[in-house]
Amino acid sequence: xxxxxxxxxxxxxxxxxxxxxxxxxxxxxxxxxxxxxxxxxxxxxxxxxxxxxxxxxxxxxxxxxxxxxxxxxxxxxxxxxxxxxxxxxxxxxxxxxxxxxxxxxxxxxxxxxxxxxxxxxxxxxxxxxxxxxxxxxxxxxxxxxxxxxxxxxxxxxxxxxxxxxxxxxxxxxxxxxxxxxxxxxxxxxxxxxxxxxxxxxxxxxxxxxxxxxxxxxxxxxxxxxxxxxxxxxxxxxxxxxxxxxxxxxxxxxxxxxxxxxxxxxxxxxxxxxxxxxxxxxxxxxxxxxxxxxxxxxxxxxxxxxxxxxxxxxxxxxxxx
Amino acid sequence: xxxxxxxxxxxxxxxxxxxxxxxxxxxxxxxxxxxxxxxxxxxxxxxxxxxxxxxxxxxxxxxxxxxxxxxxxxxxxxxxxxxxxxxxxxxxxxxxxxxxxxxxxxxxxxxxxxxxxxxxxxxxxxxxxxxxxxxxxxxxxxxxxxxxxxxxxxxxxxxxxxxxxxxxxxxxxxxxxxxxxxxxxxxxxxxxxxxxxxxxxxxxxxxxxxxxxxxxxxxxxxxxxxxxxxxxxxxxxxxxxxxxxxxxxxxxxxxxxxxxxxxxxxxxxxxxxxxxxxxxxxxxx
Numbered sequence: 001x002x003x004x005x006x007x008x009x010x011x012x013x014x015x016x017x018x019x020x021x022x023x024x025x026x027x028x029x030x031x032x033x034x035x036x037x038x039x040x041x042x043x044x045x046x047x048x049x050x051x052x053x054x055x056x057x058x059x060x061x062x063x064x065x066x067x068x069x070x071x072x073x074x075x076x077x078x079x080x081x082x083x084x085x086x087x088x089x090x091x092x093x094x095x096x097x098x099x100x101x102x103x104x105x106x107x108x109x110x111x112x113x114x115x116x117x118x119x120x121x122x123x124x125x126x127x128x129x130x131x132x133x134x135x136x137x138x139x140x141x142x143x144x145x146x147x148x149x150x151x152x153x154x155x156x157x158x159x160x161x162x163x164x165x166x167x168x169x170x171x172x173x174x175x176x177x178x179x180x181x182x183x184x185x186x187x188x189x190x191x192x193x194x195x196x197x198x199x200x201x202x203x204x205x206x207x208x209x210x211x212x213x214x215x216x217x218x219x220x221x222x223x224x225x226x227x228x229x230x231x232x233x234x235x236x237x238x239x240x241x242x243x244x245x246x247x248x249x250x251x252x253x254x255x256x257x258x259x260x261x262x263x264x265x266x267x268x269x270x271x272x273x274x275x276x277x278x279x280x281x282x283x284x285x286x287x288x289x290x291x292x293x294x295x296x297x298x299x300x301x302x303x304x305x306x307x308x309x310x311x312x313x314x315x316x317x318x319x320x
Numbered sequence: 321x322x323x324x325x326x327x328x329x330x331x332x333x334x335x336x337x338x339x340x341x342x343x344x345x346x347x348x349x350x351x352x353x354x355x356x357x358x359x360x361x362x363x364x365x366x367x368x369x370x371x372x373x374x375x376x377x378x379x380x381x382x383x384x385x386x387x388x389x390x391x392x393x394x395x396x397x398x399x400x401x402x403x404x405x406x407x408x409x410x411x412x413x414x415x416x417x418x419x420x421x422x423x424x425x426x427x428x429x430x431x432x433x434x435x436x437x438x439x440x441x442x443x444x445x446x447x448x449x450x451x452x453x454x455x456x457x458x459x460x461x462x463x464x465x466x467x468x469x470x471x472x473x474x475x476x477x478x479x480x481x482x483x484x485x486x487x488x489x490x491x492x493x494x495x496x497x498x499x500x501x502x503x504x505x506x507x508x509x510x511x512x513x514x515x516x517x518x519x520x521x522x523x524x525x526x527x528x529x530x531x532x533x534x535x536x537x538x539x540x541x542x543x544x545x546x547x548x549x550x551x552x553x554x555x556x557x558x559x560x561x562x563x564x565x566x567x568x569x570x571x572x573x574x575x576x577x578x579x580x581x582x583x584x585x586x587x588x589x590x591x592x593x594x595x596x597x598x599x600x601x602x603x604x605x
Contacts, residue, residue: 013348020345020381024413047352052411067411074405077398078364078385079356129515161596178453179351185460186347186488199519208581215588290592297585304578304585306516311574313520318559318567 007170008043008116008134012179015132018120021050022090026122028053031089033068037081038114042172045118047080048088084108086115093123093210094131094299097166097291099284105137106145116169127198127207127303134169141165150282162290204307208300215296218289225286232281239278246272340378340447340464341487343370346422347451347462353385354424354453361390363424365435367402368449369409369416377487378419378447382409395431397438420447426456428465428481436467436481448481462486 014034021030032050036043049071052064076082086108089096096119108115116134124131137145140160144150155161175183247267254264346368357364366385373379384405387398409416421439423432427450439446448465465481530552536542537549562570 011352013345013352016345016348020343021412050412067408070404071408074384074401074408077387077401078353079358162592176351176355178355179348181455182347182351182460186462199516200523205577212581212584219588290596293588294592297589300581300585302513304582305513307574307578309513309516309520311571311578313523315567315571318562 007041007172008045008118009172009174010045010118011047012173012175014045014048015173017048017050018088018118018132019122019125022088022120023122023125025053026090027092029090029092031087033071033084034086034088034116034118035072035075035081035083036085037083038085043085043114043116043169044081045085045116047075049075084112084115086112086117088118088120091119091121093207093214094121094295095214095292097288097295099288102137102145102165102288106142109137109142118171123207123210124299127201127204127306129199129302132171134171135166136169138164138167145284150284150287151280155283162287162294165287165291199306200310200313204303208303211296211300211303215293215300218293218296222286222289222293225281225289228281229286232278235278243275338376339485339487340380340419340449341373342380342449342462342464343382346380346383346449347488349383350385350422350424350451351453354451357385358387361388363390364388365395365397365423366421367406367418367439368420368422368447369406370419371415371417372419380419380447380449382413382416383422384409390431395434397435399438418443418446420449422449422451424451424453426450426452426454426461427463432481433467440467447484449486462488 018032021032030050030053032048034045035047035049036045038044052067072082072084087104089101101117105115105117114136116136119133119135121131140158141164144154144158144160250265250267254267257264350364350366353364353366364385365388366383368380369382369384370378370380386402386405389396406418418439420443421435423429423435428448432448436446436448439448445466448467450461450463450465452459452461452463464484464486466484468480468482470480533542533548534552537544
């Protein structure tokens with residue numbers, strides 16, 4: 001069994017490549033493959049390459065696989081590590097917690113024991129934040145997902161809640177000495193950078209608005225899920241009442257039969273529809289939506305915090 | 321190269337490619353490839369991808385290394401590899417075409433002309449970029465060249481490499497932050513508020529600098545510079561003129577909005593954790 005993944009080590013090259021790819025195609029969502037090495041407790045991501053824009057056509061899908069192989073072969077020739085260690089994808093306003101992400105993850109997990117997903121958010125970057133995240137699915141969640149059993153009982157048994165689906169892996173950045181030498185040489189110490197301008201932008205309202213909009217949508221979805229559960233529980237209790245009634249009837253019948261000296265009838269009847277167990281709706285969706293909501297809340301908190309500082313700064317400047 | 325004094329020497333000046341803009345990714349990629357070069361190789365060679373902007377500036381956006389072998393006066397480039405990689409890159413981004421080639425090392429070397437000729441067949445007027453990974457002069461020099469044909473009459477004599485200015489501004493890299501780029505290892509990416517703090521500190525330092533400069537000028541310690549003075553007055557004038565009441569109202573409205581959002585967000589989170597507790601506690605069956 002492998003040891004626990006403690007962090008992922010990214011080269012700046014990878015980060016720049018991801019940013020370039022995601023930014024160029026924004027707002028379309030793009031993905032790409034991460035290449036690197038698995039060294040003990042850290043996963044070193046040393047290179048990556050983008051995937052062409054995805055299309056639904058099957059023929060093109062096969063071509064995509066070819067592209068991937070070709071690219072790996074080419075990169076190997078110039079001595080790039082050609083082990084797949086995961087993939088990256090862009091997201092808009094942090095709305096990445098979907099069933100598709102989990103499915104992709106499970107697909108990757110089949111082939112590679114340890115993989116990460118790096119998520120980059122171009123919309124957040126416009127505010128001077130490096131919105132880069134490395135995620136993996138938690139082990140307990142994966143086990144559960146494999147058995148595809150998301151009933152309340154099972155979740156309680158595993159003690160799994162929505163916070164435990166994704167695990168965030170801290171990203172460390174490492175550069176080769178050559179690159180850092182070049183950067184120090186080429187880029188003089190400028191007092192102001194692009195980031196500073198973007199961070200000091202006062203208009204965050206559109207971003208917050210979108211966030212709240214998404215939040216409201218998620219809330220609607222969540223209440224839909226709740227209704228599903230209510231419906232299920234109502235049906236369940238009705239069924240239980242029916243079962244009880246049936247049992248009562250059967251028992252009194254059996255008493256009569258006993259009195260008459262006949263064999264009692266069995267107390268269960270599998271052929272009766274009221275004994276058919278009702279399928280419990282999966283909690284996966286509501287878990288994901290909850291995750292998403294928590295994410296939006298965090299983003300709002302972060303941006304609002306920044307805005308506070310900005311507003312007070314403005315005030316101080318103005319008073320001067 | 322131009323040795324003859326008797327016949328007229330013709331320089332065919334290049335019409336385009338007056339300057340080039342290099343994206344940081346290109347330099348990073350070249351450095352990475354150089355670090356990973358094969359044992360016996362002294363330098364690496366590769367293709368530059370990008371586009372020509374409407375004003376004639378060449379925008380170098382991407383690059384990939386091409387394996388090659390080099391002996392005394394021969395250079396063999398893996399052309400198949402070059403084409404494979406090109407088609408792969410174009411699948412992702414069809415807008416990026418070949419704009420030139422790069423090699424590591426200081427300045428142009430003998431074999432460069434041959435390779436340049438090859439790339440001239442791939443694209444018109446390619447750019448040759450050299451990245452001095454060996455720090456020959458004790459500095460990191462990145463240079464761009466275009467070739468100018470020398471001819472006597474109709475006869476092609478040679479090609480001369482002419483240096484062109486390169487724009488190495490790295491706006492994209494700034495997004496990551498130079499604190500991260502300049503060191504060899506960083507443990508943690510800065511989050512929202514830490515970045516904000518750094519920005520504010522820089523702003524404060526700048527304001528202090530300006531104060532000091534203005535004081536110095538007023539007291540006659542530093543000769544005045546009208547240009548700087550105009551910049552400062554422009555900056556001060558760019559603050560909108562608002563009455564204190566209006567400004568207070570504006571700031572307070574902003575604060576109220578943010579507070580409301582914060583409140584909403586925390587309310588939602590509380591609700592979620594409640595639901596979470598109830599869900600796990602509920603034993604309806």
